[in-house]
Amino acid sequence: MLYAILCYNEEDAVFSWTQDQEAKVMADLTQVQDKLVAQNRLGPVARLLPTTAATTLRKGGEQLVIDGPFAETKEQLLGFYVVDCADLEGALAVARDLAAANPGPGSYEIRPLLLFHPNAALAASAVAGVAAS
Amino acid sequence: MSDLAWIQGAMASARPQAIGALLRYFRDLDTAEEAFQDACLRALKNWPANGPPRDPTAWLIMVGRNAALDGVRKRARNTALPPEEQISDLADVEAPMAERLDGDHYRDDVLRLLFICCHPDLPPTQQIALALRIVSGLSVKQIARAFLVGEAAMEQRITRAKARIARADVAFEAPGPVERSERLAAVAAMIYLVFTEGYSAAGGEARGQFSDEAIRLGRLLLRLFTNEPEIMGLTALMLLQHARTPARFDAAGEVVLLDDQDRSLWNGKMIAEGLALIDKAIRHRRRGPYQVQAAIAALHARAATPADTDWAQIDLLYAALELMQPSPVVTLNRAVAVSKARGPAEALAMIAPLEDRLAGYFHFYGVKGGLLMQLGREAEARTAFDQAIARANSAPEAAHIRMHLDRLMKDGERSA
Numbered sequence: 001m002l003y004a005i006l007c008y009n010e011e012d013a014v015f016s017w018t019q020d021q022e023a024k025v026m027a028d029l030t031q032v033q034d035k036l037v038a039q040n041r042l043g044p045v046a047r048l049l050p051t052t053a054a055t056t057l058r059k060g061g062e063q064l065v066i067d068g069p070f071a072e073t074k075e076q077l078l079g080f081y082v083v084d085c086a087d088l089e090g091a092l093a094v095a096r097d098l099a100a101a102n103p104g105p106g107s108y109e110i111r112p113l114l115l116f117h118p119n120a121a122l123a124a125s126a127v128a129g130v131a132a133s
Numbered sequence: 134m135s136d137l138a139w140i141q142g143a144m145a146s147a148r149p150q151a152i153g154a155l156l157r158y159f160r161d162l163d164t165a166e167e168a169f170q171d172a173c174l175r176a177l178k179n180w181p182a183n184g185p186p187r188d189p190t191a192w193l194i195m196v197g198r199n200a201a202l203d204g205v206r207k208r209a210r211n212t213a214l215p216p217e218e219q220i221s222d223l224a225d226v227e228a229p230m231a232e233r234l235d236g237d238h239y240r241d242d243v244l245r246l247l248f249i250c251c252h253p254d255l256p257p258t259q260q261i262a263l264a265l266r267i268v269s270g271l272s273v274k275q276i277a278r279a280f281l282v283g284e285a286a287m288e289q290r291i292t293r294a295k296a297r298i299a300r301a302d303v304a305f306e307a308p309g310p311v312e313r314s315e316r317l318a319a320v321a322a323m324i325y326l327v328f329t330e331g332y333s334a335a336g337g338e339a340r341g342q343f344s345d346e347a348i349r350l351g352r353l354l355l356r357l358f359t360n361e362p363e364i365m366g367l368t369a370l371m372l373l374q375h376a377r378t379p380a381r382f383d384a385a386g387e388v389v390l391l392d393d394q395d396r397s398l399w400n401g402k403m404i405a406e407g408l409a410l411i412d413k414a415i416r417h418r419r420r421g422p423y424q425v426q427a428a429i430a431a432l433h434a435r436a437a438t439p440a441d442t443d444w445a446q447i448d449l450l451y452a453a454l455e456l457m458q459p460s461p462v463v464t465l466n467r468a469v470a471v472s473k474a475r476g477p478a479e480a481l482a483m484i485a486p487l488e489d490r491l492a493g494y495f496h497f498y499g500v501k502g503g504l505l506m507q508l509g510r511e512a513e514a515r516t517a518f519d520q521a522i523a524r525a526n527s528a529p530e531a532a533h534i535r536m537h538l539d540r541l542m543k544d545g546e547r548s549a
Contacts, residue, residue, distance in 0.1 A: 012146055012352065016345060019379065019400065052355040052368070053409040055416075067413060068359035088412040112409040114402060 002043065006077070011050040033117075043122045046082060047115035055088060057095045060105030065092065070109040082116065136181050144173050147190040148270045149353060153242030154194045155201070160305055162249070162295055164201055166267065171204075172197035240357040241307050247350070248316045249298050251323035259294045261327050261343070266291055269346045279339040317358060321367050321423065324350045328371045332378075344375050355410075365414035366424030372407035373430035376400040388529045392439040404434045425454045444473035461487040465500055477507040495524040499534055511541055 017025070036042035051069035058064040081098075085091040088110065095108040148169065155165035172193040186192035250264040258280065265271045277287035308316060324347050331343025351368035358364055380394035389395075411431055414424050429450045436442040451467030465484055472480035481504045484497070491497035502517035518538050525531035 010142065010146065012349060013142055015352075015402070015406070016349065022402070049406050049409050050352065052352050053406055053413065055413055065416075066359070067365075068356070088409075088416060112405070112412075114405050 011052075015050055037119060037121075040121055040125065042119045044082065044119055045115075045117040046113050048111045049114050051111070054109055054111045055092070057092060057099065057108045057110065059099035059103065059107065063096065063099060069111070070107050072107065075106060082113070088112075137177075139185070140176060140180055143185065143189040144176060144193065145270060147193050149243045149246060149268050149350075150190050150239060151193045151197065152267065153244075153246040154239070155197050156246055157238070157242055157305060158198055159201060162267065162298065167204075168197035168201035169193065171200040175200070238307055241313070243353065243357055244308075244313070244316050244320060245303065245305070247320040247323065247354075249301070249303050251319045252298055252301055254297055254301070255294055257326050258330075259290060260323050261330050262287065262291055263294045263298075264323060264327060264350075265343065265346060268350065271346070275339070275342075279334075279343065317354070317361060317364065320354070321363060324354070325367060325371070325423075328375075332374060341378075344371070344378070347371055348375060360417070362414040362417040362419050363421040363423050365410045366421060366427045369407040369410035369414065370423055370427035370430055372403040372410070373427060373434050376403035376407065376434065382529075386529065388533055390533070391433060396437065399434070407431065407434065420453070420457075422454060422457050425450050425457065429454075442473070444470050448474050461490045462494075462496075465491065465494075465497060468504075469500060472504055472507070477504040480504050481508065493524060495521055495526060495530055497521075498524060502534070502537060506537065506541065515541055 033042055033045060054069040056066045056068065056070050058066060081094075083091060083094050085094060091110045095110060098108060151172070152165050152169050155168045156162060159165050159168065175196050176189070176193060180186070246268055247264065250267065251260050255263065262276050262280070265276050266273065273288050273291060274284050276291075277284045280287065282290075304312070327343050327350070328347035331340050331345070331347065334340035334343075348368065348371050351364070351371055354361075354364050355368055376399050377391070377394060379400065380396065380398040381389055383389050407427065408431055411424065411427050414427075429447050432443050432447050432450075447470040448467060451463060451470055455463050455467060464487055468480040468483045471483055481501070484501060484504075487497065488501075498517045498521035502514045502521060505511075505514035505517055515538065518534050518541070521534045522531050522538075525534065
């Protein structure tokens with residue numbers, strides 16, 4: 001089974017870390033990640049920019065672009081994509097394509113990434129595993 | 134993280150909203166501050182024992198309000214306070230309170246709190262001191278140290294500023310759209326003042342922390358007023374400038390100019406956030422001075438080396454800024470971009486008409502000297518640099534110009 005581990009914390013605090021604090025936390029986390037990579041158990045790792053950098057596309061009926069993060073409490077996080085786009089317009093275009101393919105209610109919150117490790121080795125083996133099961 | 138660190142963090146992030154709401158109830162800054170203080174003391178006692186509340190901000194507002202009301206009653210009737218459990222027992226009221234907090238006046242509370250700090254009668258340093266004291270919660274001691282004055286003097290300044298505000302007519306009802314956007318503009322200017330006060334501090338100076346506070350306030354406004362492109366621009370501008378801080382001073386504390394900075398020291402996290410915010414702002418197609426300045430800072434941030442800088446684009450952005458905010462200082466900055474994009478002669482012609490208005494300005498003569506030097510007019514360059522040194526505001530500024538003069542002298546000796 002593949003699991004996603006979603007990280008929650010206060011963004012104001014995290015984005016006020018000094019560069020030393022930042023380096024320390026990242027080094028400690030990298031140790032855990034490296035172990036998992038060696039076992040070929042780690043998939044993509046991403047770090048998001050704060051919610052102030054987010055833009056949300058509301059779909060279902062008339063599409064609406066809203067500045068800021070997804071704010072509805074009656075809907076839950078069900079999945080995510082990582083796409084490479086020239087700018088926010090490009091990311092919105094992808095989100096609109098997804099909305100056209102799945103026009104029901106819901107939202108796409110678009111959040112730029114600060115950091116991304118694809119860890120592609122697992123991707124290859126694990127996708128085969130999921131498909132087989 | 135320890136309980137105490139968590140509680141202190143929660144109280145710090147609740148502060149602007151909580152004091153803003155308490156100010157709306159009591160319409161008096163001192164009462165609001167005391168009520169918040171009181172609520173924080175109770176939180177320190179109550180939260181470790183009972184566990185943290187679901188919504189710490191709502192808890193602090195309610196407890197602060199109850200405590201202040203009890204204080205008023207106590208003074209009126211001189212009766213004993215009810216037992217602690219009654220004041221802090223919020224199990225029932227927390228949920229509806231939290232819902233009410235989500236509404237619009239929550240945003241307007243914070244905006245009002247920031248807005249009263251930028252009263253036009255208050256000189257900029259007092260606006261900054263007041264915002265840092267009331268909104269950010271820095272201690273008088275911290276602020277005094279940053280401004281290099283005694284604690285008592287700073288206390289007095291803040292008290293006077295508060296008295297000035299108390300006499301002012303602050304509208305407590307929710308502002309209309311026009312008034313709201315006027316308040317936002319004034320508050321944005323004040324936040325940028327806080328930022329530049331910190332940014333102008335040399336490395337290691339206590340004022341440096343003001344820049345971080347200003348960025349925090351920018352993010353707070355962004356969260357409350359999500360679709361204001363100028364607030365995105367302001368926050369982006371501060372982030373992109375602040376990102377360079379680790380490279381702006383050398384080990385001896387001397388200023389390192391943009392061209393000479395070690396760009397690997399720039400804070401990539403802040404640059405990424407700043408660029409993302411500009412990207413968001415552009416979608417609104419409502420240009421403003423903060424966005425344009427942020428776009429200029431972004432072009433510097435994107436250049437891997439000084440030679441990669443897109444000076445032609447920076448020239449165009451300064452031209453746009455000149456139209457929005459005509460000022461000789463903007464033209465002077467544009468001239469630097471022009472000198473790189475189209476050569477020093479054109480730039481020199483551009484700044485010539487500014488001399489009358491910038492006669493007291495250090496940077497004017499620094500730029501003029503630099504352009505004359507590039508054109509090989511060394512005697513005139515030397516005169517301009519001497520004029521710059523006479524107008525320098527700090528030792529590093531003067532030292533920097535002296536370096537140019539030394540270089541001129543050496544060149545002069547070599548050609549002699």
